[in-house]
Amino acid sequence: MSSDDEGGGEEYLFKIVIIGDSAVGKSNLLSRYARNEFNPHSKATIGVEFQTQSMEIDGKEVKAQIWDTAGQERFRAVTSAYYRGAVGALIVYDISRRTTFDSVGRWLDELKTHSDTTVARMLVGNKCDLESIRDVSVEEGKSLAESEGLFFMETSALDSTNVKKAFELVIREIYNNVSRKVLNSDTYKAELTVNRVITFIHKVKMRPSHFC
Numbered sequence: 001m002s003s004d005d006e007g008g009g010e011e012y013l014f015k016i017v018i019i020g021d022s023a024v025g026k027s028n029l030l031s032r033y034a035r036n037e038f039n040p041h042s043k044a045t046i047g048v049e050f051q052t053q054s055m056e057i058d059g060k061e062v063k064a065q066i067w068d069t070a071g072q073e074r075f076r077a078v079t080s081a082y083y084r085g086a087v088g089a090l091i092v093y094d095i096s097r098r099t100t101f102d103s104v105g106r107w108l109d110e111l112k113t114h115s116d117t118t119v120a121r122m123l124v125g126n127k128c129d130l131e132s133i134r135d136v137s138v139e140e141g142k143s144l145a146e147s148e149g150l151f152f153m154e155t156s157a158l159d160s161t162n163v164k165k166a167f168e169l170v171i172r173e174i175y176n177n178v179s180r181k182v183l184n185s186d187t188y189k190a191e192l193t194v195n196r197v198i199t200f201i202h203k204v205k206m207r208p209s210h211f212c
């Protein structure tokens with residue numbers, strides 16, 4: 001419980017999932033964001049893992065519970081439990097490996113199949129430090145994001161480019177949609193009063209793009 005509770009503050013908890021092919025840098029994006037760490041040696045994660053990271057928006061504590069796959073993506077076996085309740089998603093590919101970009105459509109389908117609510121989605125072209133061996137252009141990433149209605153950023157978990165921005169943009173978007181919804185609905189107001197923790201999301205409206 002946050003200290004805010006005594007003062008009647010609201011608390012928000014949003015589940016965000018990171019998906020994409022194996023070795024695109026999902027685990028490193030999360031460790032860079034949550035702990036400012038980078039691991040040059042890819043390690044298979046054991047068990048489903050999430051990390052919780054807080055940020056303050058409008059003076060309120062907003063917590064993101066960010067889930068990382070346990071390496072099941074290698075076997076195309078990410079379970080529905082992984083997606084359950086997610087209100088945000090980062091769909092990651094590696095700009096130096098085209099096959100990982102080709103898989104984005106499949107990941108979007110899977111996300112859609114398993115989510116029961118609208119999800120704030122961001123397409124992430126990771127490893128943008130590898131400019132010399134780039135295999136997917138910025139334009140291609142941008143145009144896919146536009147056609148699918150996704151936010152888009154290129155990131156580098158290695159040199160930290162845009163990592164914080166990418167996560168925070170998704171978190172803010174979820175928050176904005178929730179507060180808009182709350183403002184307009186007595187049901188949501190009641191829910192807020194009773195539970196203090198809400199995990200809802202409404203439609204994504206803006207699509208700012210950021211590049212390396």
Ligand SMILES: Nc1nc2c(ncn2[C@@H]2O[C@H](COP(=O)(O)OP(=O)(O)O)[C@@H](O)[C@H]2O)c(=O)[nH]1
Nearest residue numbers: 023024025026027028039040042127156157158
């Ligand atoms: N050059 C570069 N390598 C990265 C970056 N992010 C991750 N890697 C490397 O890519 C490999 C796979 O990363 P990992 O986070 O385990 O990928 P995951 O399977 O998607 O979780 C590791 O060797 C990382 O060190 C990045 O932004 N730039």
Ligand SMILES: [Mg+2]
Nearest residue numbers: 026027045071
């Ligand atoms: Mg991983």
